[in-house]
Amino acid sequence: MQTIELLNIPNYFSSYYLKGLNDIAHLEYRPNIEFKKYNGLPLIIFRVKKKLVVIDNRDPVGVSKELYDLANLIYVTNRLQDSADYNQDKIRPLFPHYPINTWELYLKIFGISWYKQIGWKNALREIYIQNRRPSYKNHSITNSFRPYVFFSGSIWKQEIVANEQRSSFIKACQNHPHLHFEGGMVPRDDRQNLGLDDVLGPKRYSYKEFNEKSCRSLVNFNNPAVLGAISWRFAEYLNMGTFILSLPWKTELPVFPVHGKEIHIIEDLKGINELLSFLLKNPSYHRMILKGGKTYFHKYCQPKKQGEMIMENMDKI
Structure with missing residues (x-):
């Protein structure tokens, strides 16, 4: 089995790719003083076959020049389509992911260094957060077809457009005469809900509640998240085998899901109500899309598949 030398300790954002x-x-932690400052961040820095590779799970805030100069390849989960910074020669996109519970794997790989390098308080916080996330599981398709839609999302202070997109989806579902809607935008702790009080939900749902209700939902809505990033929920929706309604991407993917086969994409918000009415009358289309999305996930997005893709690309440089 090939050995990969991990040169830093990533945070839980990177758990799926780890x-x-x-x-x-075979993963071996070989601490490198040069990369110590990247411990506890959403970055995996590793060496394999004498080549340096970076997996960058941050929001799309730009590429680190230092890492770009040192690395042979940099994989990013949020490679913005219209950004020159993300379209440099060494930058590669990744398929979607979501944080999972791998704290035992972290402990196995990094041992006591996990606590020493990022601090006991931060390490315990990481364990707490990971324990609130699911362990990875390849879900079975539930094929839920009922006049019920669930959606719950955050209100972001700096993402007015994304907030409005989510608000429009909620209102379309609430006002549809043949649908029952549950959820809404999650009220902010600081009570600054940015004028979205009419679409607020009753509470913040637990992970278990969120997934159970999302699995039952006729449709799950995907739109660009913070700074145009791809939402963690997108990969979860794919894995659960649900029907995904999406606005156009702002990030690159190695292979995009196909509209009308693996996902349903609308160009603007005006298409939401029409799609909802169409779905209620066309269960066969609903079934085709959710099965196609699950096939896409199985082919490209599983953790092992993504690891294999990364290693295969190493042989090409």
Whole structure:
């Protein structure tokens, strides 16, 4: 089995890809003083076959020049389509992911260094957060077809457009005469709900509640998140085998899901109500899309598949 040398300790944002690498290689932590400052961040820095690779799970805030100069390849989860910074030669997109519970894997790989390098308080916080996330599971399709839609999302202070997109989806569902809607935008702790009080939900749903209700939902809505990033929920929706209604991407993917086969994409918000009415009358289309999305996930997005893709690309440079 190929050995991968991990040169830093990533945070829980990177747990999905860390599992993917662990599924296809032997991981060894070899602390490097040069990369110590990247401990506890959503970055995996590793060496394999004498080549330096970075997996960047941050929001799309730009590429680190230092890492770009040192690395042979940099994989990013949020490679913005219209950004020159993200379209440099060494930058590669990744398929979607979501944080999973891998704290035991972290402890196995990093041992006591996990606590020493990022501090006991931060390490315990990481364990707490990971324990609130699910362990990875390849879900079965539930094929839920009922006049019920669930959606719950955050209100972001700096993302007015994204907030409005989510608000429009909620209102379309609330006002549809043949649908029952549950959820809404999650009230902010600081009570600054940015004029979205009419679409607020009753509470913040637990992960278990969110997933159970999302699995039952006729449709799950996807739109660009913070700074145009791809939402964690997108990969979860794919894995659960649900019907995904999406606005156009702002990020690159190695392979995009196909509209009308693996996902349903609308160009603007005016298409939401029409799609909802169409779905209620066309269960066969609903079934085709959710099955197609699950096939897409199975083919490209599983942790092991992503680890294999990363290793295969290493042989090409």
